[in-house]
Amino acid sequence: xxxxxxxxxxxxxxxxxxxxxxxxxxxxxxxxxxxxxxxxxxxxxxxxxxxxxxxxxxxxxxxxxxxxxxxxxxxxxxxxxxxxxxxxxxxxxxxxxxxxxxxxxxxxxxxxxxxxxxxxxxxxxxxxxxxxxxxxxxxxxxxxxxxxxxxxxxxxxxxxxxxxxxxxxxxxxxxxxxxxxxxxxxxxxxxxxxxxxxxxxxxxxxxxxxxxxxxxxxxxxxxxxxxxxxxxxxxxxxxxxxxxxxxxxxxxxxxxxxxxxxxxxxxxxxxxxxxxxxxxxxxxxxxxxxxxxxxxxxxx
Numbered sequence: 001x002x003x004x005x006x007x008x009x010x011x012x013x014x015x016x017x018x019x020x021x022x023x024x025x026x027x028x029x030x031x032x033x034x035x036x037x038x039x040x041x042x043x044x045x046x047x048x049x050x051x052x053x054x055x056x057x058x059x060x061x062x063x064x065x066x067x068x069x070x071x072x073x074x075x076x077x078x079x080x081x082x083x084x085x086x087x088x089x090x091x092x093x094x095x096x097x098x099x100x101x102x103x104x105x106x107x108x109x110x111x112x113x114x115x116x117x118x119x120x121x122x123x124x125x126x127x128x129x130x131x132x133x134x135x136x137x138x139x140x141x142x143x144x145x146x147x148x149x150x151x152x153x154x155x156x157x158x159x160x161x162x163x164x165x166x167x168x169x170x171x172x173x174x175x176x177x178x179x180x181x182x183x184x185x186x187x188x189x190x191x192x193x194x195x196x197x198x199x200x201x202x203x204x205x206x207x208x209x210x211x212x213x214x215x216x217x218x219x220x221x222x223x224x225x226x227x228x229x230x231x232x233x234x235x236x237x238x239x240x241x242x243x244x245x246x247x248x249x250x251x252x253x254x255x256x257x258x259x260x261x262x263x264x265x266x267x268x269x270x271x272x273x274x275x276x277x278x279x280x281x282x283x284x285x286x287x288x289x290x291x292x293x294x295x296x297x298x299x300x
Contacts, residue, residue: 004115005157006035006094007065008086010079011102013043013051015058017234018102025100026064030111034098036065039086044076055102080208084168091160096122098157103235106132106155109257110230114157117145117224117261126265128162128221129212131155133231135282136251137274142227144260146268148275150187151216151223153209155231167215168208170201176218185217187272190279222267228254248282 007025011018025031038059043052062068077085083099090097098114100106107113110132121127127147132155167173174197177185186194196210216223229251236249262268 003094004030004034004066004111005096005098005118006037006090007098007100007111008083008090009036009038009100009102010041010082010086011038011055011059012041012079013048013055014102014235015051015054018055019058020234021100021102021104021106022059022062024105025111027108028106028111029108030115031064033066034111035067036062036069037086037090038062038068038070039082040070040072041078041082042073042076044078078206080206083208084166087158087163091158091163095161096157096159097163098155100155101153101235103233104133104155105232105234105253107230107253107255109254110155113145113226113230113258114155116258118157118159120261121224121265122159124265125161126220126222127224128158128165128216128219129223130157131223131225132157132229133233134225134227134229134251135249135275135278136229137227137271137278139227139274141270142274143262143268144228144258145224145226146262146271147222147265148225148271149184149217149222149267150191150193150275151209151213152225153212154233162216162221165215165219165221166212167218168211170197170211173197173211173214173218174201181217185214187276187279190276222265224261225271226254226258227271228252230254230258 040056043049056072059070087097087099096118114130114132117130129151131152133152182194196207197214199205200207200210232251232253
């Protein structure tokens with residue numbers, strides 16, 4: 001394989017999640033050949049200082065990779081600006097990057113899949129993003145990997161050639177949408193992607209991911225995804241700044257390596273249907289929603 005992509009790992013104030021994420025990455029087949037860059041954001045409030053220091057102490061001792069470089073931010077950038085800056089830095093230096101946050105358990109084959117896809121589609125401008133997470137969709141009739149319009153942000157990779165189209169300015173993005181595009185963007189109204197953009201505009205979220213997906217979508221780009229997830233997010237336990245306590249996105253991590261990559265670069269209609277079906281039904285019946293709401297209120 002050609003030079004492997006560097007891994008950017010973004011951490012903040014969750015030492016136990018960070019420890020599990022790193023332990024999982026260390027078990028990846030290509031870990032010892034990969035350069036790991038750990039970006040540690042500075043504390044936003046006095047209350048966060050202790051946990052941030054705990055995380056920084058933990059990441060000082062990380063090994064198992066070709067090299068480990070820790071970047072300790074002196075000021076709090078926030079997750080979005082931290083990721084945007086870190087990704088830009090590494091794609092400028094290496095032309096490509098693999099991105100992890102501090103709450104992701106990975107298959108031992110995740111780095112292999114991401115690197116192989118980065119090599120295979122390096123010259124295919126329409127392919128702008130490689131995702132390693134997939135919703136718990138019905139796998140019947142689906143190939144092992146497929147192209148899709150939306151970008152998942154739990155374990156992903158991209159190239160400098162694609163990242164240059166990342167548009168951070170939400171007003172520039174908003175004015176390129178019409179009603180038809182809004183419907184396509186929001187998976188025919190089954191996912192709140194459009195609402196997320198509007199909430200970013202209103203200052204209610206600080207999402208880089210929704211702006212990245214919008215940038216890809218407006219460019220007519222596609223994302224490669226596995227039918228069975230190579231990532232499990234352990235952050236939806238209410239512990240994160242941007243996470244809710246919910247289990248609808250829990251998955252079983254694929255146990256086998258990815259061996260199939262599509263040659264025809266077009267959105268897979270069966271995958272689109274399977275994802276749409278999952279999104280439409282993900283919140284369950286009224287009773288299931290009520291039970292989940294009560295559990296969240298009780299903090300269980």
